[in-house]
Amino acid sequence: MVVRSPAEATRRWWVLAVLCLSVLLVSVDNTIVNVALPTLAAELSADTSGLQWVVDGYTLVFAALLLLGGHLGDRFGRLRVLQVGLVLFGVTSLLAALAGTTGQLVAARAAMGAAAALVFPATLALLVVAFPDRRERATAIGVWSAVTGLSVAIGPVSGGLLLEHFAWGSVFLVNLPLVALALVAGRVLLRESRSAEHGRFDVGGVLGSVAGVGLLVWTTIEAPGHGWTAPLTLAGYAAAALLLAGFVRWELRRPDPLLDVRLFTDRRVSAASVAIALAFFALFGFIFLITQYLQAVLGYGTLAAGVATLPFATVIAVTSPVAVLLVRRVGTAVVVTAGLLVMAAGFAVAAGAAVDSAYWGRIVVSMVLMAAGLGLVTSPATETVMGALRAGQAGAGSAVNDTVRELGGTLGVAVVGSVTSTVYAPAVRDGLAGLPAAVRDAATDSVVAGLAAASRLPDGVAAAEVVRRSFVDGLSAGSWVCAAACVAGALVAAVWLPARRPAAVPVPEPVPAA
Template identity: 45%
Template sequence: MVRKPLVLLTVCLATLTINIGTMVVNVALPSMADQLDASTKDLLWIVDGYNLAFAALVLAMGSLSDRFGRRPALVIGLAGFAASSAAAALADGSAALIAARVVMGVFAALIFPTTLSIISNTFTGRRERASAIGLWGASSGVGVAVGPVMGGFLLAHYSWHSIFWALVPIAVVALGLTLAFVPESRDPDVPRIDRPGFVVSVAALAVLTWTIIEAPGRGWGSAETLTGFGVAAVLILVFIQIERAVRNPMIDVTLFLDRRFSAACAAVTIAFFALFGFIFLITQFFQFVREYTPLETGLRFLPVAFSIAASSVIGSQLAPRLGTRAIVAPGMALMGAAFLWISTVPVGVTYATVVIPQMILLGTGIGLVTAPATESIMRVLPPARAGVGSAVNDATRELGGTLGVAVVGALFSSQYADRLIELIGQHLYPATAAKASESVGYAHAVAAQAPALRDLVDTAFLDGFNLACVTVGVICLVGAAAAWFALPADRYDPLADETAQAHDAQLTARH
C-alpha cells in the first residue's frame, strides 16, 4: 500500500536537499573569494558550474527515470549527490571546487525531475496533485531559507568546506526514506535517449553560459563574445531541427504550441532567472557593503524564503479556481516592482523597514508564479510521461537560474569594473586597480588598508548592483504582460475532478 503522505515527505526532502545545495554556496562566496583568492568570474563558475550541469542534463535524466524506474533513479541520484558533496568539501582550489560542483549538478539533474514525476504518478487527481505540487514548491522556498542560514551558522564556526560536508547526511536521510517509502514506477514505452539532441543541447547551453560569464573580461562587443553568441544561436536552431526530424526526440518541440506549456515554461524561467540573480548579488551586498557576518546574512534571507513557501501553497490553491493567468501574471508584476524598488537602495538602507518589505514582495511574486506555472506544465502530459514534463519544468528552472547568475553577474561585473577604475584608478597602482576591478573581495581588502577608498568601492558596487536590478525588473514586467496575454484562464471546478482526468486522457491520445 502506497502511503502518500510519506512519499510526499520523501520527495520534498530530496528536493530540499538539492535546493540547499544550490543556495548554501551563495552565503559562502565572500569566504571563498578570500580563502581561495577567487575572482568574480571564479565565483560565477562555482555557482553556475552546478547550474549548468543541472540544466543541460535534466531533460535526458527525466526520460531515463521514466524508462528505467523512478525509485532507482532517486536512489542513485541521492547517493551520487552525497558523494560529490563530500568531494566539494575536500577541494583545495577554485578549479577543483568548480569540477565538484559540476558533478553535484549532474546528480541533482537526476533527482529533481524524478521527484516531480513521482508526485504526478502518486497523486493522479488534479486537486490533490495541485496541493502536492504546492507543497513541493514550498520546499524550494524552505531551501532558500535553510541554505543561507545553515551556511551562515557553519561559516561562523568552521571554514567554507563545512557547508558541503553538511549536505552529506541530509542526502543520506533522504536516501533512506526513498528506500523505505517510495514505490517503483516506470514507463517501459519511453524511447531511447536522443543522443544527437542531447549532445547539441548540452553544447548550446555550455557555449551560451561561457560566453555570458566571460563577456565582461573580453568585452561585450569583442569578436570572441559575438562569436560565442552566434555559435550558441546556431546550435539552438540545430537542436530544434534535430528534435523535429528524429523519431524519438528528447523533447517534443510541438508541445510549445500549447500555450499552457510554453507560456508557463517562460514564466518559470523568468522567475528563477530573477531569484538566482538576486541571491548572487544580495549575498555580496550584505557581506561586503553592509559587513554582515555569514550567519547574519543567512538570517536576513528568511523573509524572501518564507514568502516563497507561503505563496507557493496559496498560488497552487488559487490557480485552479481563478485560472493560471490570474495568478501568474500578477506574480511576475510583483517581482518586477520588487526589483525596481531594490535598485534604489543606498549603502545605509534600513533592513527592517525597507529590505524586509522588498524581500516579501519579491518572494510572494516568485511563489505565485512557480507553483501554478509548474502545475500548468504538468497538465499537458499524462502521468506516464510525467518524467518528461517534470524534466522540462526543471530545465526551465535551471536554465533561468543559470542565465540569471550569468547575466546578472556579468552586468554587475562590467558596470562595477568600469566604475571602480574610473573612481579609484588614479589612487592605486595599475595592477592593483585591475585586480580590484575583477574581485569585489580584493577591492574591499584594499579599502580596509586605505579607508578613504571605502566609499568609492561601495559606490562602484552599487552602480553595478542597481544596473542589474533594473534590468531584471524590466524583464519581469515584460514577462508579466506576456503571461497575461499568453496563459489561458483555465479555471477549475473542485467538484469536477473526473472532467479533468478525462481531459488528461485526451491529451494522452494527442501526444
C-alpha cells in the same frame, strides 16, 4: 475519481515528505554557496568570474542534463534514477568539501550538478504518479513548489550557520547525512514507476542540448572580460544559437526525441515555461548579488547574512498554498501575471538601495515582494506544465519544468553578474584613478577583492567607500534587469497563459520495474 484506502491516503503524504527532502537537497545547493562567496573570494583568491563559475558550475550542468535525467527516469525507473542520483550527490559533495583551489571546487560543483539532474525531475514525476487525484495533486505540487522556494532562504541561513562555526567545506558536508536519510526513507516508502514505452536513446539530442546550453552560459559569463561586442563573444552567441537551432531541428525529425519540442506548441507549456524561467532568472541573479551586498557593503557576518533572508522563507511559505486557492477562484493567468508583477516591484525597490540602506526598510520590503510574487508564480505554472502532458510523460514533463527553471536561474546569475561587473569595474577604476594600476586592477576583480585592496592603503577608508558605492551601482543595474525580466514574463503570461486549467489532467500509471 480515484478511490484509495485511508492507509494509502496517509502514505501518499509521507511519500511527498520524502520527495520534498530529496528536492530540498539539490535546491538548497543552488543558494547555500552564495553566502560563502566572500569567504571563497578571500581563501581561494577567486575573482568575480571565478565566483560566478562556483555558482554556475552547478546550475549550468544541472540545467544541461535535466532533460537526460528525466529521460533516464522514464526509461529505467524513476525511483532507481532518484536513488543513484542521491548516492552520486553525496560523493560529489564530499569532493567539493575537499577542494583546494577554485578550479577544483568548480569541477566538483559541476559533478554535483550532474547528480542533481538525476534527482530533481524524478521527484516531480514520482509525485504526479503518487497523486492521481487532481485536487490533491495541485496541493502536493504547491507544497513541492514551496519547498523549492524555501531553499532560497534555507540555503543562506544554513550556510551562514555552518560558516560561523566551521570551515567553508561544511556547506557541502552537511549534505551527507541528509542524503543517507533520503535514501533509506525512499527505499521504504517510494514505489518504482517508468514509462510503458520508450524508443532508442537520443545521443544527438543529449550532445546538442548540453553543447548549446553550455556555450550560451559560458559566453555570457565571460562577456564582461572579453567585451560584449568582442569577436569571441559574438562568435560564442552565434555558435550557441546554431547549436540550439540544430538541436530543435534534430528533435523534430526523430520519432523518439530526448525532448518532444512540439510540446511547446501548446501555449500552456510554452507560456508557463517562460514565466518560470524569467522568475528564476531574476531570483537567482538577485541572490548572487544580495548576499555579497549584505556582507561586503552592510558588513554582516555569514550567519547574519543568512538570517537576513528569513523573511523570504516566511512569505513564500504563506503565499505558495494561497496561490493554489487563488487559481481555483480567479484562474491561472491572473495569479501568475500578478506574481511576476509583484516580483518586478520588489526588484524596483531593491534597485534604489544605497551603501547605508537600512535592512528593516528597503531591503526587507524588496525581499517580501519578491517572495510573495514567486509563491504566486511557481506552483500554478508548474501545475499548468504538468497538466498539459499525456500519460507516460511524467519524467519528460518534469524535466521540461525543471530545465527552464534551472536554465533561467543559471542565465540569471550569468547575465545579472555580468551586468554588475560591467558597471562595477569602470566605476572602481574611475573612483581610484589616483592609485597605482596594480591596485585598481586588483579592486576590479570583485567587491571583496576591492575591499581587501583598500585595506592595504594608507587612505583605506575612502578607497573602501569607492568600492562599496561602485558595487551598489552594479547592484542597482542588475536589479533593474531582474525587474525587466519579470515584467516581460508578466506580459507573456497575461497574453498567452490560459485563464483556467484543463478540464482533465492525464496521469501516468506506474509500471513496475522488471
